Amino acid sequence: MVVFDYQPGRGREGPSDMLKSFKGHVQTDGYSGYNFLDKEKDITLFHCWAHARRKFYDALQNDKSRAECALEQIQLLYAIERTARDQSLDVQQTLALRQQKAVPILNALHSWMKKTYIETTPKSVIGRALAYSLKLWNGLATYTTDGKLNIDNNLVENAIRPVAIGRKNYLFAGSHEAAQRSAMLYSLFGTCKLHGVNPFEWMKDVLQKIPAYPVNQVAQLLLHNWNK
Template sequence: MSDCPIYHNFLTGDGKMIYYDYQPGRGGERPLNILKDFNGHLQADGYAVYDELPLENITVFYCMAHARRKIYDAQSNNEKLASYALQEIAKLYAIEQACQEEQLNEEQIKDRRNKESLPILKALGDWMKIEYQQLRPKSLIAQAFAYSIKRWEKLSLYAHTGNLMIDNNAIERCMRNVAVGRKNYLFCGSHDAAQRAGLLYSLLVTCKLNNVNPYNWLKDVLSRDINEMPINQIKTLLPYNWKEQ
């Protein structure tokens, strides 16, 4: 898999900007270069490269939706165990939805999660460890539980805060643009072309995230003489800062 082309997708915590970084391989060198000056939390899908980043300033945590999907797919193997786990995970999502509907602030969300989410997470994690001991290791349900058990601490990390998300579904939705494009045009033609496509994805999807019409943005930005703009004004042309004239 080391020579498999991949887009590393990075979405900012405020959801205003996304960066599609194309690489011809799946090694960890490129994410390391991009994140070396980053300080904060990084939510990932379980891709081992991110967990192995030798950076003390980054705290990696995982996406509950990915763990849920593996359990969901194991229902045909053991419906009873999978259904119970999905039921408990649904409670976690119900808490998140309630926080959103009640428009709670960061401190209130943290308090709600501490009181309601953390006990569910602890009980579910302990339960999976016990049940796993009774399962055939190669069964679908055992593999699904093993995935979560190995990552449970980092799957639960969000609940210790009031600002982190339970999953990274927001960036998963952004990745659909690449999937749709790949289905339509099949190939970029070269690694260089794929990198250019990544830059275009980054700009145009960032427009979408900020409710900016991509055509109007491109028409305006490309018609300007950027060489005549003060360097400190260039950032005003980014989609999340841009104002339609």
């Protein structure tokens, strides 16, 4: 399922409430509001290489040689992921490939970053890019420990792009309640897209059935259970 959740602020309260009974992996960018997840015993927090890579793209104008060196190594990591997809490797095969190919690249890149960081100015763009990756390093390397994990959270980034574009156009939701209702609709339509279901057909079918549908069985009408 796809879930969009609206919160009136960016504090830890939102993710803390949503994930209070969650067990598993959570992938995020480096925003400090998620740091508390690292202390949860049933949650493994790990991080996104796309966000780390973007920092080095931003540093190309500041220190081209160092930024390009980092980007070349990151590109090698992504090439391994493309190989796994192109060959339709399963979870165990993907894990084996990452352990064999990606881990040595990561180890060398980590050593290079630590050495290079002390040679740069901390407040420079390249210095901040290196500091970002080094601070999150364990989380950035976690994807190599499980074949079902992704190297980045671009699936989520792509899913929220319509929200970001829409937000620039309509500017305001009107109220917190209206924003929450919008999040609910985004969740439903996002799940339609995930399952390849025409949202108009689903809504028409559900709205016709729901008035007489047993309340204790209404979950059957959600996208992941729905049978037209």
